[in-house]
Amino acid sequence: MGELQLIEQIRRASHPSQNKAITLGIGDDCAILRPPPNSEVLVTTDITLENRHFRRNLHPPESVGHRCLARGLSDLAAMGATPIAAFLSLALPGSILAEKSGQAWITGFFKGLHILGELHRVPLAGGDTSESPANLILADIVLLGTAPKGKALRRSGARPGDALYVTGQLGGAAAELSALLARRRRIVRIATIDGHPHLFPEPRMDTGEALLRRDLATACLDVSDGLSTDLAHLCRASGVSAEIEQAALPIHPLARKLGPHRALKAALHGGEDYELLFAAPAKLRMPGSIAGVPVTRIGRFIPKRSGRPMMTLIAPDGNHSPLEPGGWEHFSTRAKTRR
Numbered sequence: 332m333g334e335l336q337l338i339e340q341i342r343r344a345s346h347p348s349q350n351k352a353i354t355l356g357i358g359d360d361c362a363i364l365r366p367p368p369n370s371e372v373l374v375t376t377d378i379t380l381e382n383r384h385f386r387r388n389l390h391p392p393e394s395v396g397h398r399c400l401a402r403g404l405s406d407l408a409a410m411g412a413t414p415i416a417a418f419l420s421l422a423l424p425g426s427i428l429a430e431k432s433g434q435a436w437i438t439g440f441f442k443g444l445h446i447l448g449e450l451h452r453v454p455l456a457g458g459d460t461s462e463s464p465a466n467l468i469l470a471d472i473v474l475l476g477t478a479p480k481g482k483a484l485r486r487s488g489a490r491p492g493d494a495l496y497v498t499g500q501l502g503g504a505a506a507e508l509s510a511l512l513a514r515r516r517r518i519v520r521i522a523t524i525d526g527h528p529h530l531f532p533e534p535r536m537d538t539g540e541a542l543l544r545r546d547l548a549t550a551c552l553d554v555s556d557g558l559s560t561d562l563a564h565l566c567r568a569s570g571v572s573a574e575i576e577q578a579a580l581p582i583h584p585l586a587r588k589l590g591p592h593r594a595l596k597a598a599l600h601g602g603e604d605y606e607l608l609f610a611a612p613a614k615l616r617m618p619g620s621i622a623g624v625p626v627t628r629i630g631r632f633i634p635k636r637s638g639r640p641m642m643t644l645i646a647p648d649g650n651h652s653p654l655e656p657g658g659w660e661h662f663s664t665r666a667k668t669r670r
C-alpha cells in the first residue's frame with residue numbers, strides 16, 4: 332500500500348456530512364469549515380507516540396485510534412465545546428505499509444477512531460501522512476470545536492466557597508492498565524468497548540456541553556493526568572485552595588478490586604479517566620446526573636493562604652492531610668511508556 336492508497340482509504344472512511352460545519356473535507360489542499368454564527372473556535376492538539384502513549388504489543392489498534400481521538404475530544408468537553416472536525420497527522424514505519432499485519436493495524440486504528448468520531452459527529456477533515464524513519468508510529472491529532480462567544484468553560488473561574496464536582500468514576504483507567512500490564516499480552520478481540528476505561532475511555536461531550544449551556548460550572552477541566560495533578564492546575568489557574576472528602580470519591584469498580592489503599596491511589600493519582608472536574612457555586616442545586624453521567628460532589632474550594640497546602644485530603648475520620656500532585660507513572664520507570 333502506498334501513501335495515495337492510504338489517503339484514499341482514509342477519505343472513504345471519513346464522512347464529512349456528519350458535521351454541517353464542514354464545507355469541504357479531505358481531498359483538497361485545505362479543508363473549509365464554517366462555524367455557526369456568534370461562536371468561537373476552540374482548538375486542541377494531542378500527540379500519540381508509540382512506546383510513550385501506547386504499545387503495539389499491548390494495545391489493540393482499535394484502542395489506539397479511539398484513545399487518540401478521545402484525548403482531543405475530552406479537551407473540548409472540558410471547555411463545553413461542540414466538536415466540528417478532526418485533523419490527523421500520521422507518521423508510519425515503512426514496514427507497516429508493506430506488511431499485511433501492518434495494514435490490518437492501520438484498518439483497526441481507523442476503525443477505533445471512526446466509531447468514536449461517528450458517535451460524536453466529528454469526522455476527519457484532513458491531515459498529513461509521512462513515512463516514519465524510526466520504527467515508531469506517531470499520530471498527532473488536532474480537534475476543532477465551537478462554543479458560544481465568551482462562554483467556553485475555563486480553568487480560572489473557581490471561587491472560594493464553590494463546590495467541587497467530578498463526573499463518572501475515578502481510577503478505572505489506571506486499574507485496567509495495571510491489569511493489562513500484569514497479563515503482558517495484547518487483547519486481540521474485544522466484544523464491546525463498554526467497561527474498558529483505559530482502552531476505550533468515554534469523553535464526556537454531552538455533559539461538558541450541558542455544563543456550559545445550563546450555566547452549571549464556574550470552572551472546568553478534564554482529568555487526564557490524575558485528579559491530584561489536574562485539581563492543582565485548576566487551583567493555580569483560579570487562585571484558590573481545595574479540600575477533598577475522601578469518603579465522597581466515586582471510585583471505579585475496577586479500582587475497588589485493587590483493595591482500599593491502591594484504589595484510593597488510583598482514584599487520586601491515576602490519570603486518563605477523562606472525567607470532568609468542575610466548580611460550581613455551593614448554593615446551586617446540582618443534578619445527580621447530567622446528560623446521563625453521574626455527578627458527585629467531592630469537596631470545596633477555599634481561600635488560598637500562604638503556609639496552607641493548596642490541596643487537602645479529609646479522611647473519613649476527619650483527619651486533614653496535604654494532598655500533593657501525584658499523577659501516577661503508569662508504567663515502570665524502566666519502560667517509560669506513559670500518556
Ligand code: ADP
Binds near residue numbers: 341357358421457460
Ligand atoms: P498536500 O501535499 O497538498 O498537503 P496531501 O497529499 O498530503 O496534500 O493530502 C491530500 C489530502 O488528504 C488533503 O486533503 C489532506 O488533508 C488529506 N490527508 C492526508 N493525510 C491524511 C491523514 N492522515 N488523515 C486525514 N486526511 C489526510
Ligand code: MG
Binds near residue numbers: 459
Ligand atoms: Mg500534505
